[in-house]
Amino acid sequence: MAQSLLVVGSIAFDSIRTPYGEAPEVLGGSAVYFSVAAAFFVPVRLVGVIGEDFPPAYRRVLESRRIDTAGLQVVAGGKTFRWRGSYHGAMNEARTEDVQLNVFGDFRPAIPEAWRDSRLVFLANGSPVTQGAVLDQVRKPDLVVADTMNLWIDTEREALLELLRRVDGLVLNDGEARMLSGEHNLIAAAHKIVGLGPTFVVIKKGEHGSLLVSRGGPPVGVLPPDLICPLPGYPSLKVFDPTGAGDSFAGGMMGYLASAGKYEFRDLVRAMAHGTVTASFTIEDFSVRRLERLTLGEIDERLRLYRGMLEF
Amino acid sequence: MAQSLLVVGSIAFDSIRTPYGEAPEVLGGSAVYFSVAAAFFVPVRLVGVIGEDFPPAYRRVLESRRIDTAGLQVVAGGKTFRWRGSYHGAMNEARTEDVQLNVFGDFRPAIPEAWRDSRLVFLANGSPVTQGAVLDQVRKPDLVVADTMNLWIDTEREALLELLRRVDGLVLNDGEARMLSGEHNLIAAAHKIVGLGPTFVVIKKGEHGSLLVSRGGPPVGVLPPDLICPLPGYPSLKVFDPTGAGDSFAGGMMGYLASAGKYEFRDLVRAMAHGTVTASFTIEDFSVRRLERLTLGEIDERLRLYRGMLEF
Numbered sequence: 001m002a003q004s005l006l007v008v009g010s011i012a013f014d015s016i017r018t019p020y021g022e023a024p025e026v027l028g029g030s031a032v033y034f035s036v037a038a039a040f041f042v043p044v045r046l047v048g049v050i051g052e053d054f055p056p057a058y059r060r061v062l063e064s065r066r067i068d069t070a071g072l073q074v075v076a077g078g079k080t081f082r083w084r085g086s087y088h089g090a091m092n093e094a095r096t097e098d099v100q101l102n103v104f105g106d107f108r109p110a111i112p113e114a115w116r117d118s119r120l121v122f123l124a125n126g127s128p129v130t131q132g133a134v135l136d137q138v139r140k141p142d143l144v145v146a147d148t149m150n151l152w153i154d155t156e157r158e159a160l161l162e163l164l165r166r167v168d169g170l171v172l173n174d175g176e177a178r179m180l181s182g183e184h185n186l187i188a189a190a191h192k193i194v195g196l197g198p199t200f201v202v203i204k205k206g207e208h209g210s211l212l213v214s215r216g217g218p219p220v221g222v223l224p225p226d227l228i229c230p231l232p233g234y235p236s237l238k239v240f241d242p243t244g245a246g247d248s249f250a251g252g253m254m255g256y257l258a259s260a261g262k263y264e265f266r267d268l269v270r271a272m273a274h275g276t277v278t279a280s281f282t283i284e285d286f287s288v289r290r291l292e293r294l295t296l297g298e299i300d301e302r303l304r305l306y307r308g309m310l311e312f
Numbered sequence: 313m314a315q316s317l318l319v320v321g322s323i324a325f326d327s328i329r330t331p332y333g334e335a336p337e338v339l340g341g342s343a344v345y346f347s348v349a350a351a352f353f354v355p356v357r358l359v360g361v362i363g364e365d366f367p368p369a370y371r372r373v374l375e376s377r378r379i380d381t382a383g384l385q386v387v388a389g390g391k392t393f394r395w396r397g398s399y400h401g402a403m404n405e406a407r408t409e410d411v412q413l414n415v416f417g418d419f420r421p422a423i424p425e426a427w428r429d430s431r432l433v434f435l436a437n438g439s440p441v442t443q444g445a446v447l448d449q450v451r452k453p454d455l456v457v458a459d460t461m462n463l464w465i466d467t468e469r470e471a472l473l474e475l476l477r478r479v480d481g482l483v484l485n486d487g488e489a490r491m492l493s494g495e496h497n498l499i500a501a502a503h504k505i506v507g508l509g510p511t512f513v514v515i516k517k518g519e520h521g522s523l524l525v526s527r528g529g530p531p532v533g534v535l536p537p538d539l540i541c542p543l544p545g546y547p548s549l550k551v552f553d554p555t556g557a558g559d560s561f562a563g564g565m566m567g568y569l570a571s572a573g574k575y576e577f578r579d580l581v582r583a584m585a586h587g588t589v590t591a592s593f594t595i596e597d598f599s600v601r602r603l604e605r606l607t608l609g610e611i612d613e614r615l616r617l618y619r620g621m622l623e624f
Contacts, residue, residue, distance in 0.1 A: 090496045184402040186519070187549045207498070208520035209544055229621045230544035232521055237499045237536060270624040309541045310622040312582040 002042050003142065004117070005258040007034050008109045008134045009124025009247075010081055011048040011072075015098075016286060017086040018241050026287035027058045029081065030124035030147065033244035036288045037251025037278045038122075039065040040296055041259040045115045047071035047134075049107045051078035061292060071112050078103035091239050092206055111137040120258045122250060123167070125149050128159040135166050143263050145169035147250060153180050165197035168263075171250050173204045186211055191224045200268060202253070204246050209233040210272055214265050227265045231272050234280035234306055241286045245279045248291065252278030277302045314354050315454065316429070317570040319346050320421045320446045321436025321559075322393055323360040323384075327410075328598060329398035330553050338599035339370045341393065342436035342459065345556035348600045349563025349590045350434075351377040352608055353571040357427045359383035359446075361419045363390035373604060383424050390415040403551050404518055423449040432570045434562060435479070437461050440471040447478050455575050457481035459562060465492050477509035480575075483562050485516045498523055503536040512580060514565070516558050521545040524584055526577050539577045543584050546592035546618055553598050557591045560603065564590030589614045 009031030015024045035044045043066040050072060062069055081104035085094040109130065116138050123131040123146040131146055144167045152160050153176060160180075164170065170193060174186060181189035186203055190213035193201045200214035209232040216227070253275035260267055277299055284290040321343030327336045347356045355378040362384060374381055393416035397406040421442060428450050435443040435458040443458055456479045464472050465488060472492075476482060482505060486498060493501035498515055502525035505513045512526035521544040528539070565587035572579055589611055596602040 185549065185551065187547050191549075205520065208517065209542070211544075211547070224549060228547045230521070230547050231622070232523075232542035232544045235499050235523070235540045235542050237497065237503075239497065266624070269621075273624045307624065309581075310543070312578070312585045312619065 001261045003119035003258045003261045004045065004115075005038060005042050005120045005122070005254060006045045006047065006111070006115055006118035006138070007031050007038070007122045007124060007251075007254075008047040008111075008131075009034060009122075009126060010104055011050050011054075012081040012083050012104070014243060014287065015082070015084040016241055016243055018091065019087070020238075020240050021286075023241070023286035025082070027061055028083065028243060028287060030247040032062070033247035033282065033288060034122060034124055034251035034254070035062065035067045036065060036291045037248035037282070038255030038258070039067050040252070040278065040294070040299060041255030041274070042066070043068060044255070045071060045118060047073075047109050047111060047115075049073045049075060049103045051075055051080040051103045054080050061288065071110075071115065073107075073110065075103040085243070087242060091242055094243065109134050109137075119143070120254060121145070122254050123147065124247065124250070128152055128156050128163040132159065132163050132166065135163075143168050143257065145171060145250070145254060147171045147246070148176065148180075150176050150179055161196060164193075167198050169200045169202065170198045171202045171204065171246075171253075173206070173246065177201070177203045187213065187224070187228065191226055194226065202272060204249060205233070206242070206245070207233045207236070207239070210249070210276065212268055212272055214268065229265075229269045229272070231269070231276055232310075234276050234302065236280055236283060239283045242283050243286075244282050244288070248282040249275035249279040251275070273303060273306060274299075277306055313573045315431035315570045315573045316357065316427075317350060317354050317432045317434070317566060318357045318359065318423070318427055318430035318450070319343050319350070319434045319436060319563075319566075320359040320423075320443075321346060321434075321438060322416055323362050323366075324393040324395050324416070326555060326599065327394070327396040328553055328555055330403065331399070332550075332552050333598075335553070335598035337394070339373055340395065340555060340599060342438075342559040344374070345559035345594065345600060346434060346436055346563035346566070347374065347379045348377060348603045349560035349594070350567030350570070351379050352564070352590065352606070352611060353567030353586070354378070355380065356567070357383060357430060359385075359421050359423060359427075361385045361387060361415045363387055363392040363415045366392050373600065383422075383427065385419075385422065387415040397555070399554060403554055406555065421446050421449075431455070432566060433457070434566050435459065436559065436562070440464055440468050440475040444471065444475050444478065447475075455480050455569065457483060457562070457566060459483045459558070460488065460492075462488050462491055473508060476505075479510050481512045481514065482510045483514045483516065483558075483565075485518070485558065489513070489515045499525065499536065499540065503538055506538065514584060516561060517545070518554070518557070519545045519548070519551070522561070522584055522588065524580055526580065541577075541581045541584070543581070543588055544622075546588050546614065548592055548595060551595050554595050555598075556594050556600070560594040561587035561591040563587070585615060585618060586611075589618055
């Protein structure tokens with residue numbers, strides 16, 4: 001049975017340059033990519049902060065889907081968070097050129113009373129203190145998953161370690177997993193991370209796919225006593241703009257889990273596959289444009305192809 | 313029905329240093345790793361060159377398996393090819409510290425008359441001119457697959473392009489595929505490479521797995537009209553020594569294909585899975601030591617786990 005899904009994170013104006021073109025002040029932010037992706041599978045409760053400059057057209061992108069914006073805080077006289085970046089060469093990493101936190105700098109998430117019973121909670125990338133403040137406001141969710149980034153691993157390690165003891169899952173990229181664990185080998189890194197509190201960790205490797213490691217499996221050969229699943233990236237001929245790939249991956253993953261209402265290891269693997277395929281559409285255009293014109297039928301068809309590729 | 317498999321390539325003494333230890337003058341070389349891996353699945357016909365310094369113990373490693381050494385050329389008074397290298401940090405790339413080509417520098421492969429009808433031929437990494445000279449000596453094999461490296465792409469591009477028109481498949485790593493094609497995106501790179509002659513290309517991505525692209529599929533969404541399959545790497549907790557991973561991947565792949573006697577796309581995918589799993593053992597110890605004590609039962613068990621990981 002489908003379960004309620006809450007996401008708290010950033011809402012932004014992104015200015016992006018890639019080898020294929022430029023897009024000034026387009027709709028972005030972790031909570032936006034997450035929500036638009038997850039809404040293919042379940043209704044989404046979105047908590048975030050915007051300025052008075054947030055245009056009605058961007059609001060319509062959210063509200064024309066199954067995204068409840070009752071948790072949007074609008075700061076009078078404030079300006080929305082802005083990020084400017086570019087991609088070069090193999091486009092594996094964004095080069096950040098400018099960040100203006102604006103209203104996001106003082107973001108104190110307030111979870112609407114009616115949403116405090118949300119069964120699934122996704123804490124998009126943000127300060128672990130702020131992420132913890134969200135958990136203080138919700139009542140015994142079934143599944144809490146957090147994202148994080150190098151900045152917090154570096155500057156707020158203690159708060160992050162405290163947060164890790166309160167979440168079921170952590171999603172982060174390979175460089176961040178190495179940084180958090182001090183391990184080069186990703187299996188070793190994941191094993192250390194599940195030792196810090198979460199039941200599972202999903203390591204995102206960009207074009208190389210993702211790795212799921214969950215505590216409590218049986219010893220398997222030379223591997224640690226974890227349940228492990230590596231999935232390849234969905235093959236993409238053209239990465240138009242990788243911005244939001246990770247957040248829409250998490251959105252597809254959590255959206256699927258909320259729709260399934262089950263969180264066993266095989267459900268997590270299926271959820272990762274949904275995240276992989278959803279993200280493979282995101283990168284085909286700027287912002288959430290490809291997701292805006294995407295249908296569930298297209299997702300299902302690509303899932304079928306992806307599943308077929310991996311049968312041998 | 314199992315088919316005959318011929319491999320031509322280097323036989324070497326490797327001196328290796330990794331964060332886990334050192335191994336001086338151990339048995340190595342592309343044809344050795346390939347043969348020991350492939351011999352789990354079919355008998356192997358090995359053509360290579362060694363010096364008089366090649367010890368009986370190393371010869372026994374080959375001859376105690378299903379590896380026919382009738383094609384070994386022993387150069388009187390000559391010294392065997394030597395390579396010295398080390399791995400650091402994430403161990404993704406070898407740092408070459410010394411190369412002494414010795415007898416391999418003048419290697420002119422001579423295919424024994426009885427082997428000229430081999431049904432499958434693997435041209436391990438070597439000069440494309442030498443690889444072509446092998447093809448001049450064999451009679452209409454069913455499947456010819458070549459490996460190559462940055463050195464030949466850089467210095468013998470014309471000879472390599474000529475060779476590519478004579479092979480069915482090419483195996484190379486991601487950096488080499490980008491170099492050969494001039495494309496950053498690996499799908500685009502693979503698509504260009506199959507345009508150069510081979511029916512299929514397998515791009516090896518180290519810990520990130522491998523990518524198979526074969527000509528002649530139907531148009532699929534935004535992908536080119538190729539058949540495409542990405543496989544993740546088998547998760548490894550400890551990469552003890554990555555030397556030979558690529559060659560034993562190719563050995564497992566070609567050995568499986570020779571044992572199956574079928575070369576359709578799904579056979580190639582299954583072959584890649586066999587290569588992935590075989591290579592995952594190679595990296596657990598120096599040289600071919602882990603393969604020496606490996607059983608087909610262990611390969612089958614790991615294949616079963618790998619297949620299970622990818623079901624969703």
